[in-house]
Amino acid sequence: MDQLNLLMQGFEAALTPQNLLWALLGVTIGTAVGVLPGIGPALTVALLLPITFRLEPTSALILFAGIYYGGMYGGSTTSILLNTPGESSSIVSAIEGNKMAKAGRAAAALATAALGSFVAGTIGTIAITFVAPLVAQFAVQLGPPEYVGLMVIAFVTVSALLGPSVLKGAASLLIGLTIGLVGIDAQSGQARLTFGSNGLFDGIDVVLVVVGLFAISEALGHILAKTGRSTVTPVKGKALLTREEFTRSWPAWLRGTALGFPIGSLPAGGAEIPTFLSYATEKRLSKHKDEFGHGAIEGVAGPEAANNAAAAGVLVPLLTIGLPTSATAAVILTAFQSYGLQPGPTLFAESGDLVWALIASLYIGNVMLLVLNLPLVKVWAKMLTIPAWAIYAAVVVFACLGAYAAGGSVTDLFLLAGIGALGLLLRIADIPVAPAVVGLILGPLLEQQLRRALILSEGDPMILVSSPLTIGLWILIVAVLIVPGMLHLGRRRRRILAASTEDDTTTGTEVTTGRK
């Protein structure tokens, strides 16, 4: 039980008063930004990157991990109360959860979401503790050709699964890859796509791209849609479950976790898939099938647990292979890089203390989040009564602060405005922005691995399919692109969405009266 010893050391490091404070700050900020619609953990971590570079790496990463987990908890609160899921992975909890909220059972929905998140988050973290070192041991054998295959898999799945169509996902990914090209080429020292501007030699900062695509475009979207004055009426009642609700919830939590963690920890994108699978499973197994579509508690408990377990799972490929499969994970990878750490198999060997302190902080963060979210859920829900104009005007100010802190020049703010305009266009076009963030951050790494592979083979591209593993990976890539298996998932997802929106048209009046 080598892991347990290491974990205990991790707890020693994470339980210092200072690091506990960072964890508490992280989960609090995380929950807050998760609750505020349109401001997610990816944006928050990006905004904090330039501000926290003075911190110790361990403290900063504990803070970011807290924001990551907290964002998942807070996101479910908003999707249940407002029916505006902030991330694609909380779409499903919005379906049944919002129905429950409209039927006056918001408190029960929030309670099952918070408890489910806790159960799934804790089991997920236990799984990370035991799975991650094994994956890291295995990943030591991976060479550049295998990395190329894994990264292309991540690209293909992220584009195929995170949007309405493969083409739109691919467009987003390519935008990210193109932005990633800008700057001095590390190997040859030549400037690419800088157009002679000195400001672009270092490349376009990840912070600018994430803040522009998420924050500025969100504010612009609210201006365009004239939703600046909308607020929501707060919840009543206590976030407690009755005995019946509890007995209906806990099997769903466990099933959701069992679906979420393995799928989330695959080096392929799409944390939302397990939530859809969980919803379908609960619907099939439930004794209360008639309640689905009208606020079935299993339909909140299962997908919410799946969502959080998948979020924990995403950390496995991130920490052990250095492969982020969601926008937030990609930004956290940048955080590691900014401290000179490269997530991957060597991370466990070289910075074991830091990794184990981080994993220990996940356990602690989950407990803190349960305390923050069960008794205090009404306080968070009150945040939704802040009018949208105040939230997004403040978001614009923070976005400019973050952009200025990241680059420190006027050019950076011009770029921010430009990227924000691009983000608005993508938003209108229903093109997801998450693949762009993943492409931006993984693109340069892919080029690096591709170069290493070709140097090994002295220029022979066949090295990319030289081992059984790489051949398997490329077959998988082709399969994802061609075989309609993904279409099947897409269809199921669209069917669930269609069913939920059909119901919405009948109850649409309630939604409009709820907002002022």
Add this chain to the structure above:
Amino acid sequence: MSSSLPRRGRTPRGPRPGLDTTELSSVSNPRNAPPSDVAKRAGDHPAVASGAATAVIGVLLVIASVIVLIDAANLRPTTEPLGPAAFPTIIGILLGLVGLALVLFNLRFALTLLRNAHGAPNPQLWRVLILLGSIAVYAVILPFVGFTVTSAALFTVGALLLGSPHRWRLPLYGIVLAGLVTILFDRIIGLTLPAGPWGF
């Protein structure tokens, strides 16, 4: 379309059902007919707006593809197996292909929108441009006026553009927000924010 028909039927002085106009020449030659109400509001239709925006993105990708390929072609080749131009070239080609596909699949939405583009554009569009312009102005005056005052002004402009019902209270909110940020990040955390002539 079905939802608009009964509504039109109910208006007493409106055109007869099935006809969008009293212009009789349009009965013999449908080309003379003005666009229907539905077509006029085509831009309000999410699918049309989304499709047209997708087509625009497609055009942008094709332009980006040309720029990336030209830029890659101008790089000096090296002795490495994978030179600096190889990866951008792959991305450039993919940009072109995906961009063309997006344009082809969404051209009809863009054309629908263009054909029916008369009258003033969405007034909210001006507000979007004003906010983008404000960020540019913010960038220019930040070094001279200092973080606190510029940020308070940006907050005020942003809130007004977002449709805040308040007017005179906003600068106050802005000053409080920007002041708190300055105290927290500049004075406590030690991030050096640009100071104006008055030192904050």
